[in-house]
Amino acid sequence: MRFMSRRTNRPTTVARLAAWATLGLLLAASPGSAADSDGWRLFRSDSALTGVLDVELPQQLEALWVFEAGDSIESSAAIVDGRVFVGSLDGHLYALELATGVELWRFATEMEVKSSPSVFDDTVYFGDESGSFHALDAATGEERWVVETGGGIISAANYSDGILVFGSYDNNLYAVNASDGSVRWSITTNGYVNGTPAIDSGRVVSVGCDGVLRVINLDDGAILQTLDIGAYVAASPAIRDNVAYFGTFENQVLAMDLTGGGARWVYEHPKRKFPFYSSAAVTDDTVVLGGRDKMIHAIARDTGEPRWTYTSRARVDSSPVVIDGRVLIGGSSGDLVILDVQTGDLLWQFETGSSIIASPAIADGRVVVGTEDGVLYCFGKN
Numbered sequence: 001m002r003f004m005s006r007r008t009n010r011p012t013t014v015a016r017l018a019a020w021a022t023l024g025l026l027l028a029a030s031p032g033s034a035a036d037s038d039g040w041r042l043f044r045s046d047s048a049l050t051g052v053l054d055v056e057l058p059q060q061l062e063a064l065w066v067f068e069a070g071d072s073i074e075s076s077a078a079i080v081d082g083r084v085f086v087g088s089l090d091g092h093l094y095a096l097e098l099a100t101g102v103e104l105w106r107f108a109t110e111m112e113v114k115s116s117p118s119v120f121d122d123t124v125y126f127g128d129e130s131g132s133f134h135a136l137d138a139a140t141g142e143e144r145w146v147v148e149t150g151g152g153i154i155s156a157a158n159y160s161d162g163i164l165v166f167g168s169y170d171n172n173l174y175a176v177n178a179s180d181g182s183v184r185w186s187i188t189t190n191g192y193v194n195g196t197p198a199i200d201s202g203r204v205v206s207v208g209c210d211g212v213l214r215v216i217n218l219d220d221g222a223i224l225q226t227l228d229i230g231a232y233v234a235a236s237p238a239i240r241d242n243v244a245y246f247g248t249f250e251n252q253v254l255a256m257d258l259t260g261g262g263a264r265w266v267y268e269h270p271k272r273k274f275p276f277y278s279s280a281a282v283t284d285d286t287v288v289l290g291g292r293d294k295m296i297h298a299i300a301r302d303t304g305e306p307r308w309t310y311t312s313r314a315r316v317d318s319s320p321v322v323i324d325g326r327v328l329i330g331g332s333s334g335d336l337v338i339l340d341v342q343t344g345d346l347l348w349q350f351e352t353g354s355s356i357i358a359s360p361a362i363a364d365g366r367v368v369v370g371t372e373d374g375v376l377y378c379f380g381k382n
Contacts, residue, residue, distance in 0.1 A: 039080035040363040042118035043156035044279060044319065047199040048239040051281030051359075053323040058365050058381035065101030065378050069094065072357075073370025076116040076156075076319075078124070079363035083138070085124050086368075086376055087113030093126055093134070095141060098366060101378060105141035109134070116156040116196075116358075118164075120178065125164055127153025133166065133174075135181060145181035149174065155236075156196040158204075163218060165204050167193025173206050173214070175221060185221025187214065195236035195279065198244070205244050205258065207233040213244065213256055227256055235289075236279040236319075240301070245287050247276020253289065253297070255304060265304025269293065279319040279359075281327070286341060288327050290316025296329060296337075298344055308344030310337075319359040330356030330369055336377075352377065 044051045070090030077086040083104065084096040089112040095104040111129035118125045123144060124136045129152040135144040151169030158165045163184060165175045169192045175184040191210030198205040203224065204216040209232050215225035231250035238245045243264060244256045251274055253267040274293035281288045286307060287299040292315040298307040313333035320329035326347060327339040332355040338348040354373035361368045366380035 039119070040078055040361040041080055041120060042078065042158060043076050043116040043196050043359070044236065044238070045321070045362075047158055047160055049158075049196060049198045049236050049279065050238050050240055051279065051319060051321050052283055053321060053362055055362070056324050057362070057367070060381060061367065061379040062382045063377065064366070064380050064382060067094070067096055067101045067103070067376040069370075069374040069376065071112075071374050072372045073374055073376055074114045074357045074372075075126075075370065076359040077361040077368045077370065077376070078117045078119045079361050079366070079368060080119040080138070082364070084368055084376075084378075085117045085119060085138070086370060087115060087117060087126055087128075088370075088374060089113065090374070091128070093117060093124065093136065093141075095124075095138070096376075098364060098368075098378070101376075107134070107136055107141045107143070111152070114152075114154045118157045118159060120159045123178070125157045125159075125178075127155065127157075127166060127168070129153070131168060131170065133157070133176070133181075135178075147174070147176055147181045147183065151192070154194050158197050158199045160199045160202075160218060165197045165199065165218070167195065167197060167206065167208065169193070173197060173204075173208070173216075175204070175218070187216065187221060187223070189214075191232075194234040195246075198237050198239045200239040203258075205237050205239055207235075207237050207244070207246055209234065213237070215258055225258065225261065227261060229254065229256075234277050238280045238282045238287075240282045245280045245282050245301075247278065247280065247289055247291070249275040251275060253280070253287065253299060253304075255287075255301075267297070267299050267304045267306070269295070269297070269306075269309075274315075277317040281320045281322045283322050283341065286322075288320050288322060288341065290318060290320065290329055290331065292317070296320070296327070296339065296344075298327075298341070310339055310344045310346070312337075314355070317357050321360050321362055323362060328360050328362070328367065330358070330360060332356065334371070336360070336369060
């Protein structure tokens, strides 16, 4: 176990880590382990943003290390080639060694970094609150190019065929060439573009805060379809079998048909009417996401009927990951939980002591997630 810190005002973090390492954390899982050789390259792991991984975790997870940034971590980490990349509200993008948590380099921006980094072709891509979208050398942290937009960037960048797509708070959706940052096309919306756009079969699917779902040709930016949602949407859409799944600030979860148009179903809890900020994970039969109603919701993918709910101690803005029959998700209560994806039964719970807004990233048999007090945690097999 290794503990890395540049600050000395958090003795409780050190004490907690020592206790966790001594006790170990038992996680119900299938025997053995398998590494995701391609890593966790972007928010939600794949370009369709499904949040589902076809890999295993070790049967036992232990706290291996923590790293302390200078401020809150709302950015979800990327994990590629044995390195972790994560942003912080202290205005830095950090690169760490996955095995030890040792800092490899850091890049200073002008303002906070809420955008989750994406890593492709040895380059790290992310935005900051000044509206700058950066491309850094993944090995050294040196800037290769930067694109300036007119508003803060919370959206992560999605990637396909050498093209990066991301949203900005200047009300635009951008597509830029990954090689040099030249703008390929941009689309102006009537609101912030907070969520990460999905890419599926050469199409970009984006739902903005203006309540409009847009299906766009990735190559030239031609708008193929628009659907009026009629609700503020901050989450990212997850695409599976030509259907987009996402929650809204009108307290609903929608399954929008991208071929015939319109909603296949609309889910709404019968009693608790609260917005959804969390992005959904979508398996063959289940849609899972967190809600600001302090609940985690599992919905039947084909019908929209409720399967189960799990009650947390605070709102759940973190987005879930489904892996090996289990749901891994954090909450504003500071709890990181593992639930059975079929039943919602609690399999494991870990208390960080600070709100979790970021979503967990999983690669090479390890789980990495940050908290509002600026601590990045890594769990794995020691």
